[in-house]
Amino acid sequence: MNHRSSILLAAVIAISASTSFAADKTPGKLIKDMSWGPIEAKLTAEQDVVRYDRDVLVTLRLSAPKGVDIDPISLEGRLNGFTLSGEYGGEPTVAGDRIIIEKHARLTPSIADEHRIAPIPISFTDNRKTPAASRWFPTLPVVFESIRPSDTAATDITDSIEPLWIRPSLTEAVWLLLGLLGVAFIIWLVIKLIKGLRRAAILRQMSPKERALNELEILLDRKLPENGLFKDFYIELTMIVRRYIERAHHIKAPEQTTEEFLEAVSQDSRFSENVMTTLKSFLEAADLVKFAAYLPNQSSVNNSINTARDYINTDSSEARKDD
DSSP states (O other), rough: OOOOHHHHHHHHHHHHHHHHHHHHHHHTTTTEEBTTTTTTTEEEOOSSSSESSSSSEEEEEEETTEEEEEEEOOOTTTSSSEEEEEEOOOOOOTTEEEEEEEEEEEEOOOOSEEEEEOEEEEEEEETSSSSEEEEEEEOOOOOEEEOOTTTTTTTGOOOOOOOOOOOOOOOHHHHHHHHHHHHHHHHHHHHHHHHHHHHHHHHTTTHHHHHHHHHHHHHHOOTTTTGGHHHHHHHHHHHHHHHHHHHHHOOOOOSOHHHHHHHHHHHHTSSSSSHHHHHHHHHHHHHHHHSSSOOOHHHHHHHHHHHHHHHHHHHHHHHHHHH
C-alpha cells in the first residue's frame, strides 16, 4: 500500500468514527446508556458542554421489569465541579411490562479542573426469583467538556437562568394540603377560644337577671317550637330559670328534680307562696312536655315564655340586688 492509499484509508476511518459518534449523541445533549442486566439505565444531560453562566439539567431514567424493585438513588456525593442545586423524582410509571423511574437534578457548575459525575450505585431486588436476589451495579462515569471564562470576560458573566418549576410529587402535595388544613384548623380554634373568653368575660360582668334574660333571647332566636322541637325548647327554658335561681339564690336547682327543687324552695323564706305556685305550675307543665311526650300549642308555649320572663323580672331577691 503506497503513501497516498494510507492517507485515504485513514480519512475513511476518521469519517466513519465521527459518523458513529454523531449517531449516538444528540447535538447539544449528552446521552449515556448505562444498562446492566435487567435494568435499562440512560443518563441525559441537556447540554454536553459546561458553561459557567447556566446550570446543567440531568435526567437519569431507569427501567426494570415488573417484579424487580429499584432502590432510591441520589446524585449527592457523586459530583465533581458541580453543586447539587436540587433533585426530584416523579412517581413511577408503567409502560407495558416495565416500571419506569426518573430522577431529575439541577447541577450548578463551579470553577474546577474537571466536571464529572462519578459512578452511581444502582441497587435492585429481583423478586421474580425464589429467594429474591439483591444485586447492584455502578453506572459509567460522565465527564463534561467545559468552557472556562477568560480573565477579561469574567466580569461579563451574568446569571440568566430562568426559574424552573419543579412539580411536587403526589405525596408532597398531600402533605402540603394536610399542613394547610392543620394551620387553618389551629387558626379557627384560636379565634373560637378568643371569642369564648371574650363572651365569658362579658357574662361575668352581668347580673343574674341580665344573664338569664340574655339566655332567654338567645333561646327564642333559635325558634325551636316553630321547628317542632318542643322537648328541646322546654329543657332549655327550664334550665334558664333553674340557673337563674342558682346564681341569685345559691340553690343547686339545675341538679335537682322538680320534686326536690320544690321541696327545697318551700322551706326558703325568700320564695313567697305566690312564687311557689307559679314555679310549680311552670315546672310541671314543662315536665309534661319533657317526659310525657305532650305537644303544647302555641298559646301554651307563649304562656311558659311569659312566666319565665315575668319571674326573672319580678323576683324580689334580684330586685333587691339591682337596687
